[in-house]
Amino acid sequence: xxxxxxxxxxxxxxxxxxxxxxxxxxxxxxxxxxxxxxxxxxxxxxxxxxxxxxxxxxxxxxxxxxxxxxxxxxxxxxxxxxxxxxxxxxxxxxxxxxxxxxxxxxx
Amino acid sequence: xxxxxxxxxxxxxxxxxxxxxxxxxxxxxxxxxxxxxxxxxxxxxxxxxxxxxxxxxxxxxxxxxxxxxxxxxxxxxxxxxxxxxxxxxxxxxxxxxxxxxxxxxxxxxxxxxxxxxxxxxxxxxxxxxxxxxxxxxxxxxxxxxxxxxxxxxxxxxxxxxxxxxxxxxxxxxxxxxxxxxxxxxxxxxxxxxxxxxxxxxxxxxxxxxxxxxxxxxxxxxxxxxxxxxxxxxxxxxxxxxxxxxxxxxxxxxxxxxxxxxxxxxxxxxxxxxxxxxxxxxxxxxxxxxxxxxxxxxxxxxxxxxxxxxxxxxxxxxxxxxxxxxxxxxxxxxxxxxxxxxxxxxxxxxxxxxxxxxxxxxxxxxxxxxxxxxxxxxxxxxxxxxxxxxxxxxxxxxxxxxxxxxxxxxxxxxxxxxxxxxxx
Numbered sequence: 001x002x003x004x005x006x007x008x009x010x011x012x013x014x015x016x017x018x019x020x021x022x023x024x025x026x027x028x029x030x031x032x033x034x035x036x037x038x039x040x041x042x043x044x045x046x047x048x049x050x051x052x053x054x055x056x057x058x059x060x061x062x063x064x065x066x067x068x069x070x071x072x073x074x075x076x077x078x079x080x081x082x083x084x085x086x087x088x089x090x091x092x093x094x095x096x097x098x099x100x101x102x103x104x105x106x107x
Numbered sequence: 108x109x110x111x112x113x114x115x116x117x118x119x120x121x122x123x124x125x126x127x128x129x130x131x132x133x134x135x136x137x138x139x140x141x142x143x144x145x146x147x148x149x150x151x152x153x154x155x156x157x158x159x160x161x162x163x164x165x166x167x168x169x170x171x172x173x174x175x176x177x178x179x180x181x182x183x184x185x186x187x188x189x190x191x192x193x194x195x196x197x198x199x200x201x202x203x204x205x206x207x208x209x210x211x212x213x214x215x216x217x218x219x220x221x222x223x224x225x226x227x228x229x230x231x232x233x234x235x236x237x238x239x240x241x242x243x244x245x246x247x248x249x250x251x252x253x254x255x256x257x258x259x260x261x262x263x264x265x266x267x268x269x270x271x272x273x274x275x276x277x278x279x280x281x282x283x284x285x286x287x288x289x290x291x292x293x294x295x296x297x298x299x300x301x302x303x304x305x306x307x308x309x310x311x312x313x314x315x316x317x318x319x320x321x322x323x324x325x326x327x328x329x330x331x332x333x334x335x336x337x338x339x340x341x342x343x344x345x346x347x348x349x350x351x352x353x354x355x356x357x358x359x360x361x362x363x364x365x366x367x368x369x370x371x372x373x374x375x376x377x378x379x380x381x382x383x384x385x386x387x388x389x390x391x392x393x394x395x396x397x398x399x400x401x402x403x404x405x406x407x408x409x410x411x412x413x414x415x416x417x418x419x420x421x422x423x424x425x426x427x428x429x430x431x432x433x434x435x436x437x438x439x440x441x442x443x444x445x446x447x448x449x450x451x452x453x454x455x456x457x458x459x460x461x462x463x464x465x466x467x468x469x470x471x472x473x474x475x476x477x478x479x480x481x482x483x484x485x486x487x488x489x490x491x492x493x494x495x496x497x498x499x500x501x502x503x504x505x506x507x508x509x510x511x512x513x514x515x516x517x518x519x520x521x522x523x524x525x526x527x528x529x530x
Binding site: 022024 | 316317318321324
């Protein structure tokens with residue numbers, strides 16, 4: 001079962017309001033520094049990039065490094081002027097990209 | 108035994124005849140609520156057998172000591188040991204031994220021992236020994252108190268360090284020599300180091316918020332699993348299409364005495380046995396499927412006050428057995444449940460808070476942030492035992508059933524809030 005990202009942001013906001021967005025991606029975030037019990041290095045596998053856009057325009061992005069713990073949690077704010085859709089993406093070291101969307105209505 | 112085999116056989120035959128069109132008894136959810144005879148595998152084990160300890164858990168031979176199923180510990184001494192002369196141990200070696208967590212588990216876990224003992228997070232289960240050197244105790248008394256304190260106090264929670272062979276006589280001589288050097292109070296660097304002033308831990312996180320509590324992800328997984336068809340084409344959903352409604356209170360009524368198995372059944376064992384008898388899936392206790400399903404079934408009953416059967420003759424007898432088990436001394440360290448969670452409840456063992464039984468049943472299965480894993484109540488029982496150097500039982504052991512019933516009976520009225528979140 002693929003893990004799905006967790007999102008928390010308001011469904012509605014006032015025009016010009018600064019809203020808080022919380023995102024959490026379930027992921028092992030294997031640093032590439034650890035060794036297994038036979039002494040072999042466990043290969044690195046992390047989420048290396050996160051992006052958030054609103055109605056196609058970038059809002060926030062982050063390059064994530066191996067020191068970030070499992071299940072990376074990012075919290076940021078955005079100013080919303082119009083109704084629309086937030087799109088979030090997480091890029092895995094294995095090349096896969098996990099995406100999620102959330103709509104917001106601006107009154 | 109025969110009857111059960113016939114039952115299973117006839118179900119299989121019925122399925123062959125119906126060629127997959129299994130006829131669901133009408134109102135099966137209502138039957139579940141009314142506690143009528145449910146399909147349930149009444150034979151065999153509900154967990155992997157022989158039970159193998161979880162990977163990464165400490166391995167230590169505890170076969171010479173009591174478990175919750177077996178009595179094996181050596182008897183307590185009948186008289187104090189006589190010393191041949193004054194104690195001539197090496198206090199420097201003693202200072203190392205009292206802090207050695209691999210040997211005794213560290214005296215500091217329970218006692219403050221002055222500046223020499225180190226003052227980082229000592230516990231307060233036992234008395235502060237910082238000035239024991241001024242107390243005017245005889246060598247013989249000090250030696251025997253460490254060797255096996257039961258000669259002076261049969262009710263003591265002090266492990267029998269000599270009686271159970273954890274330290275030898277020479278080492279206890281060294282420890283006593285060290286104790287005699289303790290003559291001044293512990294200078295705590297911060298208030299947190301002082302176990303009498305350290306504030307009790309408070310859990311403030313919102314355990315039902317999936318951002319705060321990864322244990323909540325089990326609820327999503329269970330909902331997928333609920334509808335996932337087994338090899339013979341059935342799922343939980345085949346009979347229980349509205350779990351939110353039909354399991355609104357069920358988990359708060361568990362565990363319960365099960366006459367067909369002659370033991371107390373918790374949610375987890377019930378899931379194993381009921382699933383096997385209905386969908387045919389094998390969701391043994393302490394597997395991922397079983398854990399997420401247990402989380403979900405408890406979650407559906409969140410907010411419901413715990414109310415179990417404590418009045419039937421069988422339940423009463425099981426609670427009495429559970430109570431007796433909770434007072435049984437087990438393991439190399441010779442602790443009973445009640446030693447830590449009764450006599451020493453609301454005290455510190457090193458940096459760990461010893462909770463009361465009340466408040467320990469409403470949040471299981473719970474997410475362990477320190478382990479990034481969900482633990483059900485049986486795994487928690489197992490860890491308690493391994494931690495005090497006793498052999499754990501298989502999760503479906505009848506002794507755990509009795510103990511769980513006794514524990515939950517002390518939590519009646521507490522509202523379920525599952526999955527919990529704990530360190």
